[in-house]
Amino acid sequence: MYNRIRENISRRVSLSAQELVEIENCARKVALKKKSRLLHSGEVCNYLVFVNTGAVRSFSADNKGVEQIVQFAFEDNWVSDLYSYVSEAPAILSIESMEDSELLLFYKEDMEKLYQTIPALERWMRLLLQNAYVRLQRRLVLSLSMPAEERYAELLQSYPDILNRVPLIYIASYLGITPESLSRIRRQLSAK
CATH class of the missing domain: 2.60.120.10 (Jelly Rolls)
Structure with missing residues (x-):
């Protein structure tokens, strides 16, 4: 304990x-x-x-x-x-x-x-x-x-498991962006 x-x-x-x-x-x-x-x-x-x-x-x-x-x-x-x-x-x-x-x-x-x-x-x-x-x-x-895309990338680097543990709406709030903007950023990054 x-x-x-x-x-x-x-x-x-x-x-x-x-x-x-x-x-x-x-x-x-x-x-x-x-x-x-x-x-x-x-x-x-x-x-x-x-x-x-x-x-x-x-x-x-x-x-x-x-x-x-x-x-x-x-x-x-x-x-x-x-x-x-x-x-x-x-x-x-x-x-x-x-x-x-x-x-x-x-x-x-x-x-x-x-x-x-x-x-x-x-x-x-x-x-x-x-x-x-x-x-x-x-x-x-x-x-x-820093642009939202870079803040998101840094968050993922700092907390590699965060997507498995934290709802996306909370991640968007933490980044100071809308859930829709986060979805757009995630689509752009997965297309690369």
């Missing part, structure tokens, strides 16, 4: 076996069925989510209900509404499972205690947030400067 989280944390910092057990003891296991919501926008998100198995998405919705997907998170990935987590303001994102998923939640209060007892964990959090910011900034720049 905890092998994946141990490996994830150990890639960034070195911790003792006892420290890893302390972290595991703070993890709250959540099993979500496909299309179940973990977080609704407007709620305060006071936890970080580690995807142990399955797949989730974070997204916002406008007042007409049109969704814009911000992130896909598969096994060994983290997801949260960082704005809400850091500021303790209502979430601007929702988090929903795309597959049956097994998640580990790490509540902010527990994390703050762990930072006191395991100083290296604070470094781990800084690296985690730093990497999240870099990915978000890269995605923003690419969405502003």
Whole structure:
């Protein structure tokens, strides 16, 4: 159950076996069925989510209900509404499972205690947030400067199995294009 989280944390910092057990003891296991919501926008998100198995998405919705997907998170990935987590303001994102998923939640209060007892964990959090910011900034720049065809090709390169796991309507939303545009792009690429 905890092998994946141990490996994830150990890639960034070195911790003792006892420290890893302390972290595991703070993890709250959540099993979500496909299309179940973990977080609704407007709620305060006071936890970080580690995807142990399955797949989730974070997204916002406008007042007409049109969704814009911000992130896909598969096994060994983290997801949260960082704005809400850091500021303790209502979430601007929702988090929903795309597959049956097994998640580990790490509540902010527990994390703050762990930072006191395991100083290296604070470094781990800084690296985690730093990497999240870099990915978000890269995605923003690419969405502003790269044609949809190239963004789609890069998404497939980053997540080779995504077409088997994520509905095309979600992929279109993530790319910021209509499902019809995605169909056109896919036809063009398959004709090459």
